[in-house]
Structures are given as structure tokens and as C-alpha cells.
Amino acid sequence: MEKFTRLTAIACPLAVENIDTDQILPARFLKLKRDGAHAKALFHDLRFDASDNEQPQFPLNQSPWRQAKIIVSGANFGGGSSREAAVYALFDYGIRCLIAPSFGDIFSQNAAKNGLLTAVTGESDNEALIAALNRDTSQTVSVDLEAQTIVCGKLSIHFDIDAARRTRLLNGWDDIDLTRSFHAEIEAFKAAHVRQQPWVIPGHGQSD
Amino acid sequence: MNQPNTTPATLFDKLWASHEIVARDGESLLWVDRHYVHEGSFHGFNQLDRRGAKVAEPALTFGVADHYVPTHRSAGGPIANPEIARMVDTFNKNVANHGIRSFGLNDRRQGIVHVVGPELGLTLPGLLIVCGDSHTSTHGALGAYAFGIGASEVAHVLMTQTLWQKKPKRMRITVDGRLADGFGAKDIALSIIAAIGANGASGHAIEFTGAAIRAQSMEARLTLCNMAIEAGGRCGMVAPDATTFAYIEGREFAPKGEAFERAVRDWSQLATDPGAQFDHEVRIDASRLAPVVTWGISPEDALPIDGRVPDPAGETNADRANYIRGALDYMGLTAGEKLTDIAIDRVFIGSCTNARIEDLRAAAAVLAGRVSKVPGMVSPGSSSVKRQAEDEGLDRIFREAGLEWVDSGCSMCVGINGDIVPSGERCASTTNRNFRGRQGAGARTHIMSPAMVAAAAVAGHLADVRPLTVGRKV
Numbered sequence: 001m002e003k004f005t006r007l008t009a010i011a012c013p014l015a016v017e018n019i020d021t022d023q024i025l026p027a028r029f030l031k032l033k034r035d036g037a038h039a040k041a042l043f044h045d046l047r048f049d050a051s052d053n054e055q056p057q058f059p060l061n062q063s064p065w066r067q068a069k070i071i072v073s074g075a076n077f078g079g080g081s082s083r084e085a086a087v088y089a090l091f092d093y094g095i096r097c098l099i100a101p102s103f104g105d106i107f108s109q110n111a112a113k114n115g116l117l118t119a120v121t122g123e124s125d126n127e128a129l130i131a132a133l134n135r136d137t138s139q140t141v142s143v144d145l146e147a148q149t150i151v152c153g154k155l156s157i158h159f160d161i162d163a164a165r166r167t168r169l170l171n172g173w174d175d176i177d178l179t180r181s182f183h184a185e186i187e188a189f190k191a192a193h194v195r196q197q198p199w200v201i202p203g204h205g206q207s208d
Numbered sequence: 209m210n211q212p213n214t215t216p217a218t219l220f221d222k223l224w225a226s227h228e229i230v231a232r233d234g235e236s237l238l239w240v241d242r243h244y245v246h247e248g249s250f251h252g253f254n255q256l257d258r259r260g261a262k263v264a265e266p267a268l269t270f271g272v273a274d275h276y277v278p279t280h281r282s283a284g285g286p287i288a289n290p291e292i293a294r295m296v297d298t299f300n301k302n303v304a305n306h307g308i309r310s311f312g313l314n315d316r317r318q319g320i321v322h323v324v325g326p327e328l329g330l331t332l333p334g335l336l337i338v339c340g341d342s343h344t345s346t347h348g349a350l351g352a353y354a355f356g357i358g359a360s361e362v363a364h365v366l367m368t369q370t371l372w373q374k375k376p377k378r379m380r381i382t383v384d385g386r387l388a389d390g391f392g393a394k395d396i397a398l399s400i401i402a403a404i405g406a407n408g409a410s411g412h413a414i415e416f417t418g419a420a421i422r423a424q425s426m427e428a429r430l431t432l433c434n435m436a437i438e439a440g441g442r443c444g445m446v447a448p449d450a451t452t453f454a455y456i457e458g459r460e461f462a463p464k465g466e467a468f469e470r471a472v473r474d475w476s477q478l479a480t481d482p483g484a485q486f487d488h489e490v491r492i493d494a495s496r497l498a499p500v501v502t503w504g505i506s507p508e509d510a511l512p513i514d515g516r517v518p519d520p521a522g523e524t525n526a527d528r529a530n531y532i533r534g535a536l537d538y539m540g541l542t543a544g545e546k547l548t549d550i551a552i553d554r555v556f557i558g559s560c561t562n563a564r565i566e567d568l569r570a571a572a573a574v575l576a577g578r579v580s581k582v583p584g585m586v587s588p589g590s591s592s593v594k595r596q597a598e599d600e601g602l603d604r605i606f607r608e609a610g611l612e613w614v615d616s617g618c619s620m621c622v623g624i625n626g627d628i629v630p631s632g633e634r635c636a637s638t639t640n641r642n643f644r645g646r647q648g649a650g651a652r653t654h655i656m657s658p659a660m661v662a663a664a665a666v667a668g669h670l671a672d673v674r675p676l677t678v679g680r681k682v
């Protein structure tokens with residue numbers, strides 16, 4: 001997994017709440033394989049009209065936001081469906097950091113597994129950041145995961161992230177190897193679990 | 209769960225503790241008792257195959273074909289759309305390659321994964337259950353800790369039968385009072401979401417409790433927990449009780465005989481201790497609720513049917529006003545119009561939210577002897593619900609009302625099997641999401657209970673079901 005430490009890039013504001021994963025990646029693109037055209041599918045029905053022409057009013061279709069690696073959005077970004085392909089679409093487009101007052105729980109978990117930072121800001125900080133980006137569209141935003149800060153011009157704000165997610169992103173860690181290092185604990189747990197509650201096994205107590 | 213507790217614990221605390229293997233860096237490694245997979249789990253299998261890894265516990269993993277399955281398949285023959293055929297094929301190959309038991313397209317037990325798990329007795333109280341689908345919260349209705357995961361987590365569970373999780377906060381939603389006849393769990397769920405918001409329970413494990421919940425059937429509890437995710441909750445749950453045990457007994461994979469008795473003794477311990485602390489408490493009075501419909505593009509955009517479409521001009525918060533404007537524009541609605549004046553183009557009765565037998569009975573009770581003014585489709589939650597409904601003659605009521613009676617699957621809930629609401633059309637639907645484009649690009653969705661969908665069908669516009677149930681058994 002790609003590491004995340006610091007990033008300075010163009011940030012695109014999407015100042016609406018409840019951008020669910022059906023908006024980020026419409027369901028008909030769920031069939032795409034991982035090496036498929038996920039970048040094109042990102043925000044597809046917001047970015048393009050029915051004849052596949054760009055919708056000029058959508059921020060990501062405007063310069064310089066087209067080049068954004070950061071998106072700043074309203075609350076509850078990525079709520080809804082658990083589709084990890086929503087993260088693939090953002091990542092493949094080039095987005096590496098999302099900033100919002102809150103995220104869908106499954107979405108931010110998926111993001112962390114793919115090297116995409118979800119930075120949680122306070123409501124008023126978020127509004128100030130969006131206002132700053134709208135005032136001067138060409139300025140960059142710097143995100144520092146170690147210091148947990150976001151800097152945009154004179155504005156400097158703090159963001160929250162779960163400790164374990166932060167460690168994972170900073171190191172580019174993959175969980176599987178970590179989990180396998182607990183092999184003995186897992187085996188011991190399983191044996192005790194089934195002994196104490198034998199009914200956890202499907203069909204327990206059936207004669208055949 | 210058998211140790212005496214010194215500090216009072218919530219149901220969720222007990223479920224968490226009984227699955228925690230180790231803790232580090234603010235997260236715990238949890239043991240998974242059941243892992244459900246479906247066609248959409250292919251990214252997880254691909255990650256596994258890329259590593260050349262094996263499924264750690266195939267006997268605890270179960271597959272169901274639901275998301276992509278055609279709903280007009282009773283006639284037999286191959287799947288017409290090659291892309292959809294490929295999805296179902298890939299699923300069959302994945303489960304076969306890894307020795308996973310599955311209920312495929314033509315299995316009598318096929319259905320939507322969140323209907324099938326409880327129906328087969330695979331979902332039990334006290335279990336930790338995951339699936340690569342957000343509505344896994346449904347299974348919490350039996351007193352399980354059940355939650356949706358993404359593809360990387362699916363791969364992790366396949367490889368290790370465990371998962372790293374940060375412990376969610378605990379929220380208790382107490383629903384007091386008595387729900388009047390003709391109301392469904394959907395009305396409670398939507399009212400809760402309207403009250404606390406689509407992210408009101410974000411980061412929380414929800415326990416539903418109170419007199420109105422205890423009085424609910426298992427199927428109603430499944431609907432309620434299904435919608436927990438629409439309030440942003442990590443999971444929803446109801447403490448198991450006599451209703452739960454009676455529901456489980458005799459199901460195919462449920463413990464049998466003495467093993468069942470033993471299990472019930474353990475399950476009876478799965479209740480929140482008196483005095484246990486929650487991080488958030490919400491109270492709702494069921495006797496004050498009205499039948500609810502959504503007007504907008506989030507499940508939180510729900511209002512009693514006698515209300516009016518919100519007016520952004522009346523909003524002081526500029527973001528909120530913007531949101532309403534965008535929603536009205538997408539939905540093709542006029543600020544201030546009466547909800548009951550909204551004409552619909554079609555109806556859909558289906559999905560893991562509201563397509564169990566009680567849901568179909570509720571809709572049929574309204575439709576019996578009446579005709580739908582609009583076309584529509586009824587897709588039972590599982591193949592066995594379909595058989596039962598046919599035994600009860602419900603299929604005839606739907607057909608005679610002019611609705612299509614089709615096979616079981618996710619169908620028009622998400623539209624990826626080809627059943628979609630055409631762009632610009634308005635659908636009264638028993639599903640759980642009214643997101644933009646959820647039922648097809650440009651589709652406009654109003655979600656409500658099965659009885660309310662039936663009422664909308666009869667009226668041709670959103671309608672209060674209550675006058676239509678007078679003198680009928682509902």
C-alpha cells in the first residue's frame with residue numbers, strides 16, 4: 001500500500017453534505033475489475049451528462065480543480081453502500097486526501113486500506129477552508145499526517161484520525177502480515193470460543 | 209459471556225468482549241463467526257488469489273447469489289446479458305475454488321443474503337457476522353454483532369477469519385409506546401433517521417429497545433436493523449428474547465435438540481445489564497408516529513405523509529437551503545406541494561429491507577381486490593419467501609392488481625441486474641436508499657413501507673394507507 005506522510009496539492013471544494021458512495025461510483029460501474037476504468041467512473045453522473053459530455057458546473061470539471069489531489073466536502077462523505085470501488089475511483093483519479101467534518105464509517109475504513117487519507121475537521125474549520133478555496137481557487141493545500149495539520153494560506157487547522165489508521169497510512173502497512181503475526185493467539189481464541197459456545201458452529205447438534 | 213460481570217455492560221460490550229482476540233494501537237482483532245459472500249465480493253477473492261492464499265475457514269463462509277441475478281429466470285435458460293452472466297459465473301467459480309458452501313441461482317434457498325442468513329438459521333444471537341455489504345446490520349435483529357465491510361476487509365476475513373476494528377461508541381434508541389395498526393418498522397426507522405440524521409449514529413453501535421421493539425416480530429426487527437446503516441450506524445441490534453428463539457428453532461443450520469436448549473441459555477444472557485452506560489441515548493414515542501415517506505435524496509429526508517415538500521426559502525442555514533434546492537431539482541418537486549399530490553410512475557416491492565413474508569402480506573392486504581394505477585414489480589426477499597407467498601395466494605393478488613411477480617434478488621433496489629427505474633421516472637419503493645440514481649441513472653425514488661407502496665399504487669400518487677385499510681385485516 002502507498003504511504004501517506006505529507007501532501008501539497010490543489011484542493012477541490014464540494015460543499016455539499018451526504019455525498020454517498022452511489023454518487024462517488026454509480027452501481028453500474030461495480031462490475032469493473034480493479035484494473036478497469038475506475039478514474040472515469042468517479043462521480044460519473046455528476047461529472048458527465050447522459051450523452052457523456054462534461055457538466056461544466058461540476059467543480060472537478062473546472063480549472064485548476066481538475067488537477068486536485070485533495071477534496072474538501074461537507075459532512076457524511078462516503079455514507080451508504082460499502083463499495084470499496086468508490087475508493088478505487090477516487091484513488092485512480094489521483095485523489096489522495098479527503099477532508100470533511102465526518103465520513104461514512106465503512107468508507108473511511110476502506111480508504112485507509114488503500115492509502116487514501118480521510119481527515120476529520122471541525123465544522124467551522126471546514127467552512128473556513130471551503131471559503132478560502134472559493135476565494136482563491138489556485139492556492140494549494142498542505143496536509144501533514146504526522147502533525148495532523150492542514151494549511152491553506154494563512155489558515156492552519158487541526159484534523160483528527162484514528163491512531164491505528166494513522167499508523168497504517170504513515171507506514172503503508174498491509175494488515176494481513178500483521179494479523180498473521182498473531183497466529184498463535186488466533187488459534188487459541190478459536191479453540192476456547194468453540195469450546196465455550198459450541199453453537200457458534202453452523203448446524204451444531206444435528207445428528208447427520 | 210459466562211463470567212460474572214462486575215461493571216454493568218451493554219449488549220454490544222458483551223458481543224465485543226466475546227470476540228476480541230488481541231488489542232493494539234486503539235484497535236482490536238476480532239474473531240468472525242460467519243462471513244457471507246455474494247457476487248460483489250469478487251474484489252476480495254481477487255486479492256486472495258493474487259497472494260495465492262487460501263480461505264482460512266471455508267466452513268464458516270457462505271455464499272449467496274443475489275446482487276446480479278436476473279429476476280425473470282423461472283423460465284430457465286442462460287443469462288442473456290453477458291456482463292451479468294460473467295458476474296454470476298465468477299461468483300460460482302470463486303466459491304467452488306475455495307470450497308465455500310453457496311446458494312446459487314437455482315438453489316431453493318437462494319435469496320437476498322440478508323434475508324437468507326436469518327431464514328436458514330445461519331444468523332444466530334451472539335455471533336459476529338460480516339459481509340461485503342453495508343446492510344449486514346440487518347442480522348443484528350437476532351442479537352448478533354453484524355456489520356458491512358469493504359473488499360480489502362473481505363479479503364482479510366477470507367484469509368484469517370478475523371478483522372481489525374476500532375470499538376464503536378454505544379447508542380441506545382428506545383422506542384416506547386404502541387405502534388398503531390397499519391404502521392411498519394419502516395415508519396419507525398425512517399422517523400428515527402429523520403430525527404437524528406443520516407449520519408446521526410456515525411461511529412456508533414445501535415441497540416434498539418423499548419416496548420414497541422419488544423412487541424415487534426422478528427421480521428419487523430430485521431427491517432429496523434437493516435435501516436440502522438441509513439442512520440450512519442456501524443450496526444444495529446435487538447437483544448434476543450422469546451420471539452428470537454421461537455424464530456430460530458428448527459431452521460436448517462440452527463443448533464438442534466439439546467444443543468439448541470444450551471444455546472438458548474447462553475443467548476438469554478445477551479441483554480444490556482441494568483445501569484450500563486451508553487454514549488448516546490435517543491427516545492422515540494411510537495404512538496405519535498405517522499406513516500412516513502421520503503421526498504428527497506437521503507433517507508433522512510423523510511416526512512409524515514400529511515406533510516408538504518420543504519421550502520428552501522424557509523431555511524436559515526444556507527448549506528441546508530442549497531441541499532434542499534438540489535434535492536428538489538433532482539426529484540422534480542415543487543417547494544411546498546403536498547406530498548399526497550406527488551404522482552408516481554411505478555412501484556417496487558422488494559429488497560432486504562421489506563420483502564419478507566410479512567411485508568408481502570401487508571402490501572397484499574391493501575392491494576387485494578384493487579388495481580394498481582401504475583406498473584410495478586414485486587420481488588420476494590428469497591426463493592422460499594416466494595414459494596410461501598404463492599402457497600398463500602399472494603402472488604395472485606399482486607398479479608390481479610397488475611403488478612409483475614418475479615424471482616428473488618436485489619433487483620430494483622440497486623438496479624445492477626438490469627431491473628431499473630428509467631431516468632426521470634418516479635418510483636414508490638420499499639427499499640432502503642433514495643440516493644440519486646440508486647435505482648438507475650436519473651431515477652427518482654420515494655421510500656416507504658410495503659403498505660404505503662401498495663397505497664401509492666392504488667392511488668397513483670403518494671398516499672396515506674390508513675383509509676385503505678379500514679375494515680381490512682392488516
Ligand code: SF4
Nearest residue numbers: 343559560618621622
Ligand atoms: S437488496 Fe438492496 S440493500 Fe439489500 S443487499 Fe441487495 S442491493 Fe443491498
